[in-house]
Amino acid sequence: MLSIKNIHANIDGKEILRGINLDIKAGEVHAIMGPNGSGKSTLASVLAGREEYEVTEGTVTFLDKNLLDLSIEDRAREGLFLAFQYPVEIPGVSTTNFIKAAVNEKRKYHGQEPLDALAFLKIMKEKMALVEIDQSLLSRSINEGFSGGEKKRNEIFQMAMLEPKLAILDETDSGLDIDALRIVANGINKLRNENRAILLITHYQRLLDYIQPDYVHVLYNGRIVKSGTKELALELEEKGYDFITDETDLAAKE
Amino acid sequence: MNEDLDMLEKSALNDYKYGFTTKIDTDIIPKGLNEGVIELISKKKNEPEWMLAWRLKAYAYWLKLTEPTWANIKHPPINYQDIIYYAAPKQKEQLNSLDEVDPELLRTFEKLGISLNEQKRLTGVAVDVVMDSVSIATSFKEQLSEIGVIFCSISEAIQKHPELVKKHLGSVVPMTDNYFAALNSAVFTDGSFCYIPKGVRCPMELSTYFRINAENSGQFERTLIIAEEESYVSYLEGCTAPMRDENQLHAAVVELIAMEKAEIKYSTVQNWYPGDKEGKGGIYNFVTKRGICQGDYAKISWTQVETGSAITWKYPSVILKGDHSIGEFYSVAFTNHHQQADTGTKMIHLGKNTRSRIVAKGISAGQSQNSYRGLVRASKGAINARNYSQCDSLLLGDKCGAHTFPYIEVKNKTAIVEHEATTSKIGEDQLFYCRQRGIDAEAAVALIVNGFAKEVMNQLPMEFAIEAQKLLTISMEGSVG
Numbered sequence: 114m115l116s117i118k119n120i121h122a123n124i125d126g127k128e129i130l131r132g133i134n135l136d137i138k139a140g141e142v143h144a145i146m147g148p149n150g151s152g153k154s155t156l157a158s159v160l161a162g163r164e165e166y167e168v169t170e171g172t173v174t175f176l177d178k179n180l181l182d183l184s185i186e187d188r189a190r191e192g193l194f195l196a197f198q199y200p201v202e203i204p205g206v207s208t209t210n211f212i213k214a215a216v217n218e219k220r221k222y223h224g225q226e227p228l229d230a231l232a233f234l235k236i237m238k239e240k241m242a243l244v245e246i247d248q249s250l251l252s253r254s255i256n257e258g259f260s261g262g263e264k265k266r267n268e269i270f271q272m273a274m275l276e277p278k279l280a281i282l283d284e285t286d287s288g289l290d291i292d293a294l295r296i297v298a299n300g301i302n303k304l305r306n307e308n309r310a311i312l313l314i315t316h317y318q319r320l321l322d323y324i325q326p327d328y329v330h331v332l333y334n335g336r337i338v339k340s341g342t343k344e345l346a347l348e349l350e351e352k353g354y355d356f357i358t359d360e361t362d363l364a365a366k367e
Numbered sequence: 368m369n370e371d372l373d374m375l376e377k378s379a380l381n382d383y384k385y386g387f388t389t390k391i392d393t394d395i396i397p398k399g400l401n402e403g404v405i406e407l408i409s410k411k412k413n414e415p416e417w418m419l420a421w422r423l424k425a426y427a428y429w430l431k432l433t434e435p436t437w438a439n440i441k442h443p444p445i446n447y448q449d450i451i452y453y454a455a456p457k458q459k460e461q462l463n464s465l466d467e468v469d470p471e472l473l474r475t476f477e478k479l480g481i482s483l484n485e486q487k488r489l490t491g492v493a494v495d496v497v498m499d500s501v502s503i504a505t506s507f508k509e510q511l512s513e514i515g516v517i518f519c520s521i522s523e524a525i526q527k528h529p530e531l532v533k534k535h536l537g538s539v540v541p542m543t544d545n546y547f548a549a550l551n552s553a554v555f556t557d558g559s560f561c562y563i564p565k566g567v568r569c570p571m572e573l574s575t576y577f578r579i580n581a582e583n584s585g586q587f588e589r590t591l592i593i594a595e596e597e598s599y600v601s602y603l604e605g606c607t608a609p610m611r612d613e614n615q616l617h618a619a620v621v622e623l624i625a626m627e628k629a630e631i632k633y634s635t636v637q638n639w640y641p642g643d644k645e646g647k648g649g650i651y652n653f654v655t656k657r658g659i660c661q662g663d664y665a666k667i668s669w670t671q672v673e674t675g676s677a678i679t680w681k682y683p684s685v686i687l688k689g690d691h692s693i694g695e696f697y698s699v700a701f702t703n704h705h706q707q708a709d710t711g712t713k714m715i716h717l718g719k720n721t722r723s724r725i726v727a728k729g730i731s732a733g734q735s736q737n738s739y740r741g742l743v744r745a746s747k748g749a750i751n752a753r754n755y756s757q758c759d760s761l762l763l764g765d766k767c768g769a770h771t772f773p774y775i776e777v778k779n780k781t782a783i784v785e786h787e788a789t790t791s792k793i794g795e796d797q798l799f800y801c802r803q804r805g806i807d808a809e810a811a812v813a814l815i816v817n818g819f820a821k822e823v824m825n826q827l828p829m830e831f832a833i834e835a836q837k838l839l840t841i842s843m844e845g846s847v848g
Contacts, residue, residue: 161803165795189805201800205818214814215804222805254818271804 114139114310115160115180115279120171121335122159129155131335132171137279140307144321144346145314147332148354153314154198156332157283161195162188176278189215190222192278196268196285202256208267209237209251212274219275240273244300262293269300280304281312286320298323318350331357383640384841386610389475392457393499393581399448402426405553408453412522412556415529425542425552432546438709439738439770440678442614442651450616452554454499454581468504476503479578479607493518495559495575499584502557507571516600517562518573521589524560531562535593539622539657539686547618547680548655555589555620563598563629572601572828577617579608579639579650585616592622594629596662601632601828606675608640612648614677619654627662627689632670634827635683636835639675641842644733646705649677656683660692660718668695669712670826672835674842677706682740684713687721687749694723697823701816701842702735702767711741711772716749716782725756728820731767732843738770745782752782760790761819763812763843813840 115137122130129152137143147153159166160173162185173180180188203211217227228236241248246266256264265285272280282301286294301324305311313326321329321343329345330337331354338361339345349357396407405426409419434445456472476496493507495518502520511518517528524532542552559575579586594600608615617639625631633656642649652675658667669683685694696712714723723743731737737760745752760769771788793815801811817824817836824832824839 161799163799184807185799185802186805186807189803195803197800197803201794201796203797203800203815203818205821206814211801211804211814214806214810218805218807218810275804 114176116174118172120159120173121169122155123167123169124155124165128169129166129335130159133335133337135330135337137310137312139278139310141328142305142311142313142324142326144326144329145312145332146316146318146329146346146349148358149316151332152335153316153332154283157195157281157312157314160281161185161193186218187222190219194272194275194277194280196265196272196280196282198284198287200256200259200264200268202254204254204257206255207252208255211255212237212251212271215271216274237274240270243303244270244273245296246270261288262290262297265289265293265297266300269297269304273300273304277309279310279312281314283314284316285313286315286317294320295323318346321346333358333361383610385479385607385638386640387478388609389471389580391469391471391580394453394455394457395451395581395584396453398451398583400450400452400554404452408554408556411453411455412525414525417529417533418525421537421542422553425549426554428543429546429549429553432549434546438680438740439736439772440680440707440709442678445616445651447550449583451581451584452587453556454584455501456498456503456580472498472503475578475580476576479576493571493573495520495573496578497557497559497575497588498578499581499586502559511569511571514567514570515564516567516569517560519560521555521558521560521591524591528560528562531593532560532591535591535622535624537622539624539659540620540655545655547653548620551587551589551618551620551655555587558588558590558619560590561592561600561602563594563600565595566597567595568598569600572603574603574605577604577606579615579617582611583613583615585618588617588619590619590621592631592633593624594626594631596626597628598626599630601634603634603636603828603831605636605638607638608650610640610643610648614642614649614651616651616653617676619656621654621656621683623658623667625658625660625662625665625667625692628664629662630666630668631658632668633658633683634831635669635671635673636827636831636838637671637673637675637679638838641675641706642677642704644704646677649706650675652676652679652681654681656681657686657713658684658694659686660689660694660721662692663689663718664691665689666693666695668697668826670697670823671699671710672823672827672839673698673700673708673710674838676708679706679708679710682711682713684715685723686715686717687723687752688717689721690718691720692718693721696723696725696727697826698727699730699820699823699839700728700737701730701839702732702737703842704733704735706733706735708736709738709740711739713742714744714754716743716745716752716754719748719750721749721752723754725754725758726822727756727758728823729758729760729769730763730816730819731760731769732763734766736768736770738772740772740774742774742776743784744776745779745784747778749779750781752779754782754784756784756786758786758788759819760788761816762790762792763816813843816843
């Protein structure tokens with residue numbers, strides 16, 4: 114589904130990604146871990162198409178299309194979803210209307226009729242139950258005055274509504290207490306299926322207690338320096354990132 | 368590719384869809400202003416002697432004044448001798464019913480979305496349509512008169528209800544108030560008149576649609592609304608004009624009078640031709656609007672959505688004379704390309720326990736300049752007066768300007784005045800967030816702007832809120848760079 118080959122990317126002339134290679138198939142859940150500043154969020158931004166980042170080398174294929182050629186909105190309409198680490202507030206725009214606009218833009222792109230209010234409401238009710246989000250949250254302005262947990266839950270709700278092919282979850286666990294984390298993780302687990310790929314970006318292992326990844330990759334200095342199965346995450350938890358980063362630094366010297 | 372072309376075509380058409388001209392025989396008097404012209408206007412309208420005397424007095428006063436220059440606007444000097452002060456579509460003298468209105472005129476208003484046709488017209492909204500210098504027709508007049516509500520053109524009111532007009536005309540905005548009010552008092556040609564008797568809640572929205580059609584003419588409308596004790600009325604005005612390279616002057620005066628426990632809700636959707644992208648043409652909208660809460664517990668609420676005009680200069684105000692009276696001002700002013708707006712309000716607290724609330728939202732795009740100017744005054748006698756003002760500005764792009772000029776004058780210690788102001792730009796983060804959800808930049812900006820303006824839009828009568836929202840979206844097209 115997603116094939117990243119030798120991606121290099123800069124921001125303000127500074128190279129952050131230095132040759133990333135990653136293949137993700139439908140149905141798989143990959144976790145990308147790494148210390149702060151390793152380039153995890155940059156990878157998410159580059160895939161979503163954030164314009165501040167300049168891709169200098171490499172290719173990304175998404176569902177047989179050249180992802181880097183697509184506009185931000187077309188990537189989204191093709192089925193790429195990014196759950197933001199810091200969801201943005203838009204005063205005066207109700208969450209429901211926002212999501213309705215997004216859903217209908219996507220439908221239009223795929224040549225489908227827009228959903229009417231009734232059909233939309235019906236789907237919304239279903240998905241609300243799935244991710245345990247409260248109706249009152251959805252009538253409020255998007256993310257305005259939401260708590261950290263509410264913001265993240267709202268991201269997962271949007272994911273449920275937009276039914277992406279590939280969901281990138283950028284530090285979705287950050288800033289959540291244990292109860293909120295459990296609810297958010299439950300929501301994500303319910304959205305796992307054989308047609309959907311999920312890329313989890315996280316600093317901590319604790320999210321992976323709730324969402325079991327098929328693969329774990331460690332990102333360091335803009336490269337994936339180690340890949341493995343979920344046991345790798347446990348090893349990281351136990352030994353800290355140092356055991357990998359030291360190894361890598363040493364190898365780099367030699 | 369095809370899709371791109373489609374979009375381009377659509378937005379070009381959408382630029383200003385009311386810019387057409389109606390070809391109709393028009394009764395026009397020569398350009399220029401002097402006593403003879405005023406006498407001619409008065410004669411054409413078959414006015415009583417006292418009205419002409421009033422006009423001439425105003426004219427004499429106007430001659431002594433100079434055009435104000437304090438507003439944050441720029442324009443070449445206006446040549447008042449180069450304006451036509453009376454232009455009226457020719458039609459039969461006396462219409463017995465709306466069916467007798469010239470079909471070309473009916474089609475014009477049909478095109479503007481105002482149907483005068485008995486079957487098609489908006490139920491629940493009575494409309495007075497004014498083209499250039501005259502009122503063409505007023506709907507639901509009979510039904511309203513059954514409950515004592517008078518809704519007609521001001522010209523008709525001068526003929527049929529002289530005692531009411533004489534008593535109230537100029538009582539809120541005196542002819543000596545300012546340069547444009549004096550000019551209007553001398554040359555006003557038409558406008559609407561509403562009278563709501565004691566204890567009557569007007570069962571439908573009253574509305575006036577103003578249209579400028581004739582070339583080189585100015586429009587000088589005069590509107591007077593009187594709400595007697597414990598009555599209620601909601602009134603809405605809309606306005607459009609053809610696209611022309613020359614600037615045209617619209618100098619109106621609106622006066623509202625609310626007696627004890629009466630409420631007047633006055634909404635404006637202003638969409639005069641704003642001029643082209645280079646700033647050529649467009650209407651100069653220099654308007655004086657003021658209401659007085661004459662009695663205790665009276666309430667006046669102004670809501671305006673301003674998207675049109677090359678220049679807007681207006682400050683719908685409330686004089687809070689009655690104790691416990693309430694004044695409100697809700698405004699969205701959107702300026703694009705080279706438009707200039709200097710708009711706001713005045714809340715003059717005289718009575719005890721009076722309250723006022725100001726919510727002004729300015730949105731600037733292109734190279735436009737958008738200013739909020741507002742005065743809150745609490746006089747000595749305004750014990751426990753309260754005001755809350757909130758002025759928010761949103762900038763689209765970096766060539767436009769947003770300015771706030773609040774004036775606060777408090778003469779007694781019990782008054783509480785609060786003022787909050789914010790200026791923001793649409794953030795890259797907000798745009799990216801929307802686009803990542805599949806909403807393109809243009810739609811995202813529309814969404815964000817409508818969200819920004821929502822608090823004010825919510826104040827509009829339902830029938831017009833959706834129209835106003837569409838208008839805002841259309842006006843914004845091409846403002847995303």
